[in-house]
Amino acid sequence: MKEIRVLSPVGMLGYGFPVESFQKGLEKKPHVIAADAGSTDGGPHKLGAGVGIVSKEATKKDLTLMLTAGCENKIPVIIGSAGGSGAEIHLNWTLEIVNEIAKEKNLHFKMALIHAEVEKDYLQKKLAQGKIKPLGPVPELTAKDIEEATRIVAVMGVHSHIKALGMGAEVIIAGRSNDPAMFAALPIKEGYDPGLALHMGKILECGAMASTPGTTSDCMMGYLREDYFIVEPTNPLRKCIPSTVAAHTLYEKSSPLHIIGPEGVVDVTGCKFEQYSERAVKVSGSKLKKSKTINIKLEGASKVSYRTICIAGVRDPIMIKQIDECEKHVRDTVLTYFSNISPEDYSLIFHIYGKNGVMGELEPKKEITSHELCLILEVVAKDQGLANTICAFARSTLMHYSYKGRIATAGNLAFPYAPSDIPTGAVYKFNIHHLVEVDDPDELFSIEMVEV
């Protein structure tokens, strides 16, 4: 029987996984070990500021197990979206860790680095040619957006991973990659059905999340055969059932019926999820509909402002009843006091936990029923100094505001910290979330082979 086996040790490189589970996975003799190391989930800050989502120590711990096992057993190891966002700075951060591990463990391998950061001049040309379009509910891209972006990455599909494997890579450290790509690359290269391979990759990329009890911090094994695939957690304490795997198929996707990526659209409308054995689920029927043109997703982040926050509690019931009026007073007073500063240079945001702190404008419950509130005064401004200044003024104004019926005249806020105001640094936004049409993915992703 034709079969290819893929081991996903963990849902996010650096989240950690049990060594015993990993050993059990290795006993199944996987053909590839792969892990996802990035996401846009944590917001635009990682891409914008060039930092990671997990610590260096945690990444090193997970990578040490993977690289050692890969070298010992001659199994390729693929890491995608290296360093959290997969730009050059993230790739280099990961590369340093790989080199440290290789030195400490005396490992030697042929490594491919796949670059995913995009040159601005190239994108400006593509924009001028009308080859860039919005992805989802975002505005059309402008030349200014490209100029203002701190970093821009393109999201690679299996194409570049397959190419690197073809060049003899034993380890691949790839920049920003479509989540299933690392898991689907070798199977597709070996001639397995791409629809099934990508769907299996979508399940594997979160580790053991599609099992019960589900977690990203444990191992999942994928077995791809001619016209179906099987997924099974390697930890005997977990199991896959059809509902957990079907549920994961729709996780984090806009539409459950189609998994969209650079290869095209995987149509899962006709999918069947069946219990295969006690802890394994069989999936069949996923079909890849190739797109006519090659469209690659772009992600860019730009610096928009600087932030200072102040956290404070309110326990006075007379004040809680008038919290909206208190907010209005602070806003009006700030506007008047800083009349020399353009209101466009800063924003004052009240997060009122106990009212609508979690849901903001989406909150359907309008009445406050809590006996205490947590306020976060947030100021974002064009520079850190201005953010600090306005936050301090807003905080002292609220602290001493004499609202109607006030009998607690010592102060209105309970600060858990001194200092009360916390500068948090630069604020970024995703200013590019678009598709670029290319003739060849190699235009965007270059492969560098390194002997380690």
Added chain:
Amino acid sequence: MTKEVSIVDLVKVIRSKNAGPFELTFDIIFKDKLTYEKVKKSKVITKELIAKLYHIPIEKVLYFVEFDPANAIKATIVRPVDSGSIGETDVYGAQQHAPLLDIKIPYEE
């Protein structure tokens, strides 16, 4: 006999999460096929209901899909602000599901 049942008693999962930085997606996964089919037949959960629960115009509900293989109903809306931008309250979008928990289904025993 028909009575109103809280959706919480009919589901295995109700969750919200980012689907990319610009969309928020809701998954309602029912206990079993029978329950799922009954809820589908009741036609209580619709695109219109999602818009109403979140006080948003219906155009902001981008997708509304019944997904039989997972016994699930899924809806995706435009995020109030893009993930992590100024004015954000929930970067991962993981705590925006609460209004769905108030749904009541007329249910035949």
